[in-house]
Amino acid sequence: MSWLLVFPIAVPFVTAVLAYLVRMSFWGRWVSLAGSVVTLIAAIALTVAVLREGVVAAQMSNWDAPFGITLVADYLGVVMVLITAITGLATAIYALGEIEVRLEKLGYHALFQTLIAGVSGAFLTGDLFNLYVWFEVMLIASFGLLVLGGSRAQLDAGLKYVALNLVSTLVFLSGIGLLYGLTGTLNMADLAGAVAEVENQGLVTVIAMMFMFGFGVKAAIFPLFFWLPASYHTPxxxxxxxxxxxxxxxxxxxxxxxxxxVFVGDVGFTHEILIWVSAATMLTGVLGAAAQTDFRKILSFHIISQIGYMTLGLALYTPLALMGGVFYLVHHIIVKANLFLVSGVANKLAGHTDLNRIGGLYKSSPVLAALFIVPAFSLAGFPPLSGFWAKYLIVKAAIEIDAWFIAFIALLVGLLTIFSMTKIWGMAFWKPHPDGIDPTPDRVPTRIRLPMMIPIVGLAAMTVVIGFFPEPFVVFAEIAALQLLDPEAYVTTVLGERP
Amino acid sequence: MNSIIFSAGARLLVALLLVFSLFMLLRGHNLPGGGFIGGLIGAVGFIVYSLACGPAEAKSALRISPEVLGMVGLGIALLAGLASLPFGDPLFTGQWYWVGGDSYETAAFSINSVLVFDIGVYLVVLGGILSLAFAFEEET
Known part of the structure; x- marks a missing residue:
């Protein structure tokens, strides 16, 4: 049983090592692809186990919790691992077409697989310090990927990215230190009980805010998001x-x-802050996007505004809101990754990502246009695509507890999202190309075009499926939310039955 | 660096440092030491050598590129962790085979996955530090 939890982390690591050793030959990309397939199988196997048992936990090295390193998967954790593996596979296929040999020789595939391992590790770990380690693994791998190729813009972006992320990690680490000093444990399940027994609850709230800052930088919430639009458009x-x-x-x-x-002692204070931070995140993100004309920069700002919805789901702290948050998380990963993949194809066809310098894509590639429409309108929350259900759940949760203003902002942001998406649609797809070029698909050889289109079709299909058959996904999200709100099963699975 | 005293002294120092790094590696587990500190000392040895004779010379003395060394180390460490798979234990559970006895007190020595893991860490640290150090030296 314990091995099911290990494989989604271990397989990408092994793949990274192998891919690095053969990076000079064409085998590197196929090793990476095979590794991604195996990771996906491992993630599916874990999902089946979690669906059967509710929560699955394992103690690494046979040291019992709370002393050893715990890996644990509940509904939320496992769906994140699964979606990570799916995104990993999609981009591994995409990389067959896009990544140049020069980048492969610098170790692109090894870094990519290490990143996937780090992300899966962060979703599966049940130990705070271990979470910090996975953050570091992710940071190092992502920094490598960000500057790989070494153009001036990339180095500039990399510096901002690493500087701000290091600050966040340091605050996070200080928070871990203080929490350990206060409770004497870092196992999350153990902390759940230990934090409640701390005499000085004010100090716990201070630590909670340090964690909110640390994770907030990672999640790019207002006002800590600056690194994201500064870096995501370069690699x-x-x-x-x-x-x-x-x-x-x-x-x-x-x-x-x-x-x-852990930090549920003072919900009225911490989660109230998070509500207003979420609202500000949604608004600034979407307004920032309105001012941009670069394909990827618009999308980057939209990540920020969408993050607001997810943290709002957490901040409202009702079963329905959390359920919406979980649903949103999954829907958003698929949609946003897909939009960036589309922007890559648009760049290949039309020659640029600046919307002022491209156009005519609808005429030359109606298929791509259709594939853009699906995730773009899903992002904006059009029925019946997946984004509609996600937004519906969040807004309904806000109205249910009479948070009218928040509900209004959520709807307004959805409207403004449509504005940005129609801007991309109008400028990249409808207007003629400013240089008079006809960006026909023939400009890109099939060998490159095919692997780039397959993942886009796959992810768009998933968006549509979630949109038309939301029932099982909503039920899944509901169980995930109930598990989050009542962590009894999580705690007992990790720590074992207490006498 | 053109000091004859330094380059003559470096030969002695490098050999000492490398032996000491292996000593630290093997001393680990029960006493202070282990793969990480051993790898650091080994890296210091090669850095001293490259300061004395130039990074090109040090690289050829290392024979394998430090990046590959680090990655191989990562692979070895992973294998040591995965070694508990066939025995039905969770990942990274130490696997011990006692030679000439059945416990720490009675056996002459042991063959175990913990040392293999430490060797992996040693190589990761050595490779990682050296790839950084060589890159810096080539820059200037």
Missing amino acids: SFAVSAVFAGLLTKVGVYALMRMFTL
Whole structure:
């Protein structure tokens, strides 16, 4: 049983080592692809186990919790691992077409697989210090991917990215230290009980705010998001799709985990802050996007505004809101990664990502246009696509507790999202190309075009399926939310039955 | 660096440092030491050598590129962790085979996955530090 939890982390690591050793030959990309397939199988196997048992936990090295390192998967954790594996596979296929041999020789595939391992590790760990380690693994791998190729813009972006993320990690680490000093444990399940027994609850709230800051930078919430639009538009498109899909969601996941399991002593204070931060995040993100004209920069700002919805789901702290938050998390990863992949194809066809310098894509590639419409309108929350259900759940949860103003902002942001998406649609797809070029698909050889289109079709199909058959996904999210709100099963699975 | 005293002294120092790093590696587990500190000392040895004779010379003395060394180390460490798979234990559970006895007190020595893991860590640290150090030296 314990091995089911290990494989989603161990397989990408092994793949990274192998891919690095053969990076000079064409085998590197196939090793990476095979590794991603195996990771997906491992993630599916784990999902089946969790569906059967509710929560699955394992103690590494046979040291019992709370002393050893615990890996644990509940509904939320496992769905994140599964979606990570899916995104990993999609971008591994995409990389077959996009990543140049030069980047492969620098170790692209090894870094990519290490990133996937780090993300899966962060979703599966049940230990706070271990979570910090996975954050570091992710940071190092993502920094490598960000600057790989070494153009001036990339180095500039990399510096901002690493500087701000290091600050967040340091605050997070200080928080861990203080928490350990206060309670004497770092096992999350153990902390759930230990924190409640601390005499000085004010100090716990201070630590909670340190965690909120640390994870907030990772998740790019207001006002800590500056690094994201400064960096996401520079690396290769496969890389930015993985970043956009997964990295910020790790921050959101960590917030959800800590602020439902550990820091629930003063919900009126911590979660109230989070509500207004979420509202500000949604608004600034969407307004920032309105001012941009670069394909990927618009999408980057939209990540920020969408993060607001997810943290709002956590902040409202009702079963329905959390359920919406979980649903949103999953829906957003698929949609946002897909939009970045589309922008990569648009760049290949039309030659640029600046919307002022491209156009005519609808005429030359109606298929791509259709594939853009699906995730773009899903992002904006059009029925019947997946984003509609996600937004519906969040807004309904807000109205249910009479948070009218928040509900209004959530709807307004949805409206403004449509504005940005129609801007991309109008400028990249409808207006003629400013240089008079006809960006026909023939300009890109099939060998490159095919692997880039397959993942886009796959992810768009998933969006449509979630949109038309939301029932099982909503039920899944509901169980995940109930598990978060009542962590009894999580705690007993990790620590074992207490006498 | 053109000091003859330094380059003559470096030969002695490098050999000492490398032996000491292996000593630290093997001393680990029960006493202070282990793969990480051993790898650091080994890296210091090679850095001293590259300061004395130039990074090109030090690289050829290392024979394998430090990046590959680090990655191989990561692979070895992973294998040591996965070694508990066939025995039905969770990941990274130490696997011990006692030679000439059945416990720490009675056996002459042991063959175990913990040392293999430490060797992996040693190589990761050595490779990681050296790839950084060589990159810096080539820059200037």
